[in-house]
Amino acid sequence: MILTITPNPAIDLTYRVAGLQPGGSHRVDAPLSRAGGKGINVARxxxxxxxxxRIIATVGGESGRELEQELAAAELPRRLIRVQAATRRSIALVDELGGQTSIFNERGLALEIAEWQALAEAIADELQDAELVVASGSLPTGAPADFYPGVVALAKQAGVPAIIDTSGAGLLSAASAGAALLKPNREELLEATGEHELAAGARVLLRLGARRVLVSDGERGMLAFAAGTEGHLSARLPEALAGNPTGAGDAAVAGAAVVLASGEQSLEPLLRRAAAWGSAAVLMPAAGEISERWRELESTLILEEHFSCH
Amino acid sequence: MILTITPNPAIDLTYRVAGLQPGGSHRVDAPLSRAGGKGINVARxxxxxxxxxRIIATVGGESGRELEQELAAAELPRRLIRVQAATRRSIALVDELGGQTSIFNERGLALEIAEWQALAEAIADELQDAELVVASGSLPTGAPADFYPGVVALAKQAGVPAIIDTSGAGLLSAASAGAALLKPNREELLEATGEHELAAGARVLLRLGARRVLVSDGERGMLAFAAGTEGHLSARLPEALAGNPTGAGDAAVAGAAVVLASGEQSLEPLLRRAAAWGSAAVLMPAAGEISERWRELESTLILEEHFSCH
Known part of the structure; x- marks a missing residue:
């Protein structure tokens, strides 16, 4: 069983707007409402x-009840921790005339100390039956700085590899804790490490203690790095796909998780599956879905080995 | 007791955005969440x-539960009819840099026939103890065309005056049913009647059967018309007030309701109170509130009598 942890889930509301006019008043139909958050997308x-x-997530308030009902309807195995703070919303306004989407992500309200403890206990408990754990996304306001390294430590105790998909300081501390895999995108990696090049940024995370780093670079594909090796691998499609990149990173994490959970240690099959599932997600309208064409995409990937020059 | 009916209530979510960028991704704090809908504002x-x-409103789904909790916390007397369809949301994005507010009003999901019947029965029942009834706002998708005239008919049976604040065809049919007072704004009146002048539009509603018509004309003030009389009255402040006009119409309706419910038959005190409360609402940040300065504003109103020229 692969355990996915979403410490800051959301109800994703998607509205279709016939021409977004800043300052205007718009009549809209009821939104598409979906349980969201990166770990939940991975589980889907x-x-x-x-x-x-199995999903671990916090839920609170009426929006939390909505999230709970949506996960139940989708029949996704889950362990939800009830908290006081209402689950946040993420609002997408899809402008059907302008063709662009405006996103409004609520930050997520603070949890109480006892609720963080309950979350940690649930993680420790579920890790007993897990082959791998994925912890993803932002953290609520005022979260303990050691939340993601704490997940890595609990996973180590249970002898389970941990994938952490987050940004900022959490990325660095998860590296220091010895995460099995980190998956920043280009901006997240450069921003967190202060480097100007992807390879240099990834090397910072490996030096801190990460075992592997997978970097998503949009249409340019993905790069993979492993501790104790020089150079890196890259994967890209012969031609970029048109579609919806939302959730592509989560699909790539799901692909990497399946390969790592199987006990596979080498980097190439992991990169291949992650790149294929990430690409196959671009072909689907909603986050948390990948196209059945993923095997075909996987077979067309161009893999290259890059050697470092020092 | 004044009964207010809100057939299409909403949860009003107000977000503060530091610079709205169409097509962009925004981090926002949790919104101000409030039970909304014109009849609920009047009751506040x-x-x-x-x-x-006393409020009559329909509630459904998790958003309906939120609305219920908010009304309970505000200690507003209410009779809520549970329906299958989730209560709609209304989203306001207040751009703190640009200074403008963008509004997204969900239309409201259809009710079932049995639910419309339950609503009508609740109205007939509560009318027994009412001195006046106010029915306000839009109707959910697929509402019966005779809903507002039906409210007027039930009120007549109970010997209670009915104020209807709505737009479109509902405004015309409520006039035909003999509403005690209609309160369109300028755009609603001209759009529903097809006239180009406020006085001509108001005369259409009076000819159809309305007893009184109050027209709000933004900063230009209000006009009042009564059946069986020539000419009309107008009320305006010496200077326009700066502030938030959201809910000003609902406050004006509340003012008119208090005067009509007291048994007062003449137009002048009704117009005076409606204009004062409407203006006093502009000074407050949220709909459903009026400033304590309303008595002072009422005393400065400029009332004029206008005679028709035919």
Missing amino acids: VLAAQGVES | VLAAQGVES
Whole structure:
């Protein structure tokens, strides 16, 4: 079983607007409402591919009840921790005339200390039955700085590899704690490490203690780095795909999780599956889904080995 | 007791955005969440002024539960009819840099026939103890065309005057049913009647059967018309007030309701109170509130009598 942790889940509301006018008043239909958050997207992809998984997430207030009902309707195995603070919302306004989407992500209200403890206990408990753990996304306001390294430490105690997909200081501390895999995108990696080049940024994370780093670079594909090796691997499609990149990173994490959970240690199959599932997500309208064409995409990937020059 | 009916209530979510960028991704704090809908705003104003009132509204889904909790916390007397369809949301994005507010009003999901019947029964029942009824706002998708005239008919049976604040075809049919007072704004009146002048539009509603028409004309003030009389009255402040006009119309309706419910038949005190409360609402940040300065504003109103020329 692959355990996915979403410490700051959201109800994603998607509205279709016939021409967004700043300062204007708009009549809109009821939104598409969906349980969101990166770890939940990872679990959706795994479930659709027949991989056993389990969601851990916090839920609060009426929006939390909505999230709970949506996960129940989707029949996703889950362990939800009830908290006082209402689950945040993420609002997407899809402008059907302008063709662009405006996003408003609520930050997420603070949890109480006892609630963080309950979350940590649930993680420790579920890790007993897990082959791998994925912890993803932002943290609520006022979260303990050691939350992600704490997940890595609990996973180590249970002998389970941990994938952490986050940004900022959390990325560095998860590296120091010895995460099995980190998956920043280009901006997140350069911003957190202060480097100007992807390879240099990834090397910072490996030096801190990360075992592997997977960097998503949009249409340019993905790069993979491993501790104790020089150079890196890259994967890209012969031609970029048109579609919706939302959730592509989560699908890539799901792909990497399946390969790592199987006990595979080498970097190439991991990169291949992650790049294929990430690309296959671009072909789907919603986050948490990948196209059935992923095997075909995987077979067309161009993999290259890059050697470092020092 | 003044009964207020809100057939299409909403949860009003107000977000503060530091610079709205169409197509961009924004981090926002949790919104101000409030039970909304015109009839609920009227009831809030009445309650704050110590006038006994009672809300009738439909509620559904988790958003309906939120609305219910908010009304309970505000201690507003209410009779809520549970329906299958989730209560709609209304989203306001207040751009703190640009200074403008963008509004997204969900239309409201359809009710079932049995739910419309339950609503009508609740109205007939509560009318037994009412001195006046106010029915306000839009209707959910697929509402019966005779909903507002039906409210007027039930009120007549109970010997209670009915104020209807709506737009479009509902405004015309409420006039035909003989509403005691209609309160369109300029755009609503001209759009529904097809006239180009406020006085001509108001005369259409009076000819159809309305007893009185109050027209709000933004900063230009209000006009009042009565059946069986020539000419009309107008009220305006010496200087326009700066502030938030959201909910000013609902406050004006609350003012008119208090005067009509007292048994007062003449137009002048009704117009005076409606214009004062409407203006006093502009000074407050949220809909459903009026400034304590309303008595002072009422004393400075400029009332004029206008005679028709035919």
